[in-house]
Amino acid sequence: MTATPAWPPQSASRLYVEAALGEGVAVTVEGNAAHYLISVMRVKPDDIVLLFDGRSGEWAARARDIRKRDLVLDCVVRTKPLERVPDFWLCVAPVKKGRIDLIAEKACELGVARLQPVQTRRAVVDRLNLDRLRAHLVEAAEQCGRTALPDLAAMVKLDALLRDWPEGRHLFFADETGGVPMAQALVAYRGPAALLVGPEGGFDPAERAAIRALPAAVPVSLGPRILRAETAAIAATAAWMTLNGDWAPQGGAE
Amino acid sequence: MTATPAWPPQSASRLYVEAALGEGVAVTVEGNAAHYLISVMRVKPDDIVLLFDGRSGEWAARARDIRKRDLVLDCVVRTKPLERVPDFWLCVAPVKKGRIDLIAEKACELGVARLQPVQTRRAVVDRLNLDRLRAHLVEAAEQCGRTALPDLAAMVKLDALLRDWPEGRHLFFADETGGVPMAQALVAYRGPAALLVGPEGGFDPAERAAIRALPAAVPVSLGPRILRAETAAIAATAAWMTLNGDWAPQGGAE
Numbered sequence: 001m002t003a004t005p006a007w008p009p010q011s012a013s014r015l016y017v018e019a020a021l022g023e024g025v026a027v028t029v030e031g032n033a034a035h036y037l038i039s040v041m042r043v044k045p046d047d048i049v050l051l052f053d054g055r056s057g058e059w060a061a062r063a064r065d066i067r068k069r070d071l072v073l074d075c076v077v078r079t080k081p082l083e084r085v086p087d088f089w090l091c092v093a094p095v096k097k098g099r100i101d102l103i104a105e106k107a108c109e110l111g112v113a114r115l116q117p118v119q120t121r122r123a124v125v126d127r128l129n130l131d132r133l134r135a136h137l138v139e140a141a142e143q144c145g146r147t148a149l150p151d152l153a154a155m156v157k158l159d160a161l162l163r164d165w166p167e168g169r170h171l172f173f174a175d176e177t178g179g180v181p182m183a184q185a186l187v188a189y190r191g192p193a194a195l196l197v198g199p200e201g202g203f204d205p206a207e208r209a210a211i212r213a214l215p216a217a218v219p220v221s222l223g224p225r226i227l228r229a230e231t232a233a234i235a236a237t238a239a240w241m242t243l244n245g246d247w248a249p250q251g252g253a254e
Numbered sequence: 255m256t257a258t259p260a261w262p263p264q265s266a267s268r269l270y271v272e273a274a275l276g277e278g279v280a281v282t283v284e285g286n287a288a289h290y291l292i293s294v295m296r297v298k299p300d301d302i303v304l305l306f307d308g309r310s311g312e313w314a315a316r317a318r319d320i321r322k323r324d325l326v327l328d329c330v331v332r333t334k335p336l337e338r339v340p341d342f343w344l345c346v347a348p349v350k351k352g353r354i355d356l357i358a359e360k361a362c363e364l365g366v367a368r369l370q371p372v373q374t375r376r377a378v379v380d381r382l383n384l385d386r387l388r389a390h391l392v393e394a395a396e397q398c399g400r401t402a403l404p405d406l407a408a409m410v411k412l413d414a415l416l417r418d419w420p421e422g423r424h425l426f427f428a429d430e431t432g433g434v435p436m437a438q439a440l441v442a443y444r445g446p447a448a449l450l451v452g453p454e455g456g457f458d459p460a461e462r463a464a465i466r467a468l469p470a471a472v473p474v475s476l477g478p479r480i481l482r483a484e485t486a487a488i489a490a491t492a493a494w495m496t497l498n499g500d501w502a503p504q505g506g507a508e
Contacts, residue, residue, distance in 0.1 A: 106489075109479055110477075111479055144480045144482075145478075145479055146479060181503045182496045182501055183496050183503060184503050221501070222501055223364075223365060223495060224399075224500060225364075225398040225400060227363055228398075231360055234489070234492070235364060235495075238489035239492055239493060241489075245477070247436055247437070247476055249435045
């Protein structure tokens with residue numbers, strides 16, 4: 001009646017590191033991450049910690065030299081290859097602090113490949129702390145098992161985003177003035193895609209006209225209720241993953 | 255070049271009240287709601303405030319007798335009938351405070367008909383502040399334009415939920431041990447439905463077996479990443495609304 005224990009252990013901590021990982025590589029962990037492993041998770045010598053660097057997949061690493069403020073982790077074996085998430089970008093106007101953090105966290109969990117902040121006229125917030133957003137992406141990636149972080153692009157103005165829009169990528173956008181039901185749009189427009197969500201105050205009429213003028217733009221409707229910006233971002237991303245992404249029956253990651 | 259101003263004005267505050275509304279009914283508003291209208295929104299005599307009572311739709315009401323701590327609103331005309339949301343329940347194990355509040359807020363915005371808290375063995379949280387949850391539902395309903403609040407049911411044990419499961423209602427549940435891709439499950443199982451999401455620690459094996467034994471149960475997969483409980487709840491609700499609810503091309507509310 002003894003079951004083989006899972007390896008790596010399910011309880012193993014999971015940590016993103018900047019260092020390039022590989023078999024036999026020793027990584028010294030300091031700062032907050034070390035505090036978390038040593039004082040919160042109480043990692044002991046020879047315990048396994050899972051590491052990923054966003055480039056080489058996930059590695060099981062063994063702890064040693066645990067001191068007060070740092071420890072060393074030796075990469076033993078690769079436990080996962082580098083992930084391929086579906087080719088989906090989330091383009092969002094910055095919204096209030098807690099809500100943009102939520103968008104970053106959920107975008108990472110749901111499998112977004114790139115998070116692209118977009119500056120629009122009615123945005124209540126015009127500056128964005130990219131370091132804080134990145135910290136939320138890292139934490140979500142550690143938690144949800146991703147082996148790469150979503151790209152976090154610098155904020156661009158909406159005009160520039162539209163002017164430089166790459167050929168062959170659909171741009172779904174939630175248009176309060178009306179659009180195609182989401183399910184219908186998703187079935188009609190497969191392939192690389194992005195979702196554009198405006199700020200709390202919505203796009204202004206000139207912005208909406210500019211978006212609609214883009215050949216790649218697909219105005220969509222997200223039902224009869226008024227969704228907050230972050231709800232629209234999370235819900236429409238989930239819908240895309242369900243029908244066109246890697247939650248779909250055939251998978252959409254390739 | 256003068257456009258007809260929208261009526262009721264788009265900037266009108268929107269408020270849930272307990273009182274039964276009707277043409278000519280005068281409602282005295284006190285407490286936090288009065289503070290919000292008087293001091294935050296700076297409502298003046300004759301300004302329009304939108305009211306809903308969860309039973310009779312939405313009403314435009316005119317402000318008068320604005321004092322320091324209360325004001326009177328006279329219902330003038332009904333602006334919306336009582337809504338019919340799709341027949342979808344969200345059954346969730348309680349999770350940490352901020353995250354269960356988020357589930358309540360998003361469930362309301364996305365159009366859930368009933369929020370059903372469920373007690374499970376691995377739940378980190380075993381008590382639930384229903385008043386606080388209800389306050390989040392009210393605030394979300396005010397913001398998203400709903401004219402009725404979702405039902406908020408008292409917490410039940412998982413065993414009881416399954417024992418009394420109503421005939422003819424599908425029960426989608428996110429099964430970490432594997433399930434049908436969400437899109438495929440949604441197409442195969444139309445009609446009244448519910449989603450069951452476990453706590454942070456998941457269902458235990460006996461609970462999972464009990465759920466799977468229910469004929470109405472449909473184990474679903476929400477992609478290859480590990481979703482937090484609240485992410486699974488929000489994402490799967492959005493997927494249901496997209497394909498089987500009132501975001502769908504034919505609508506699912508009737």
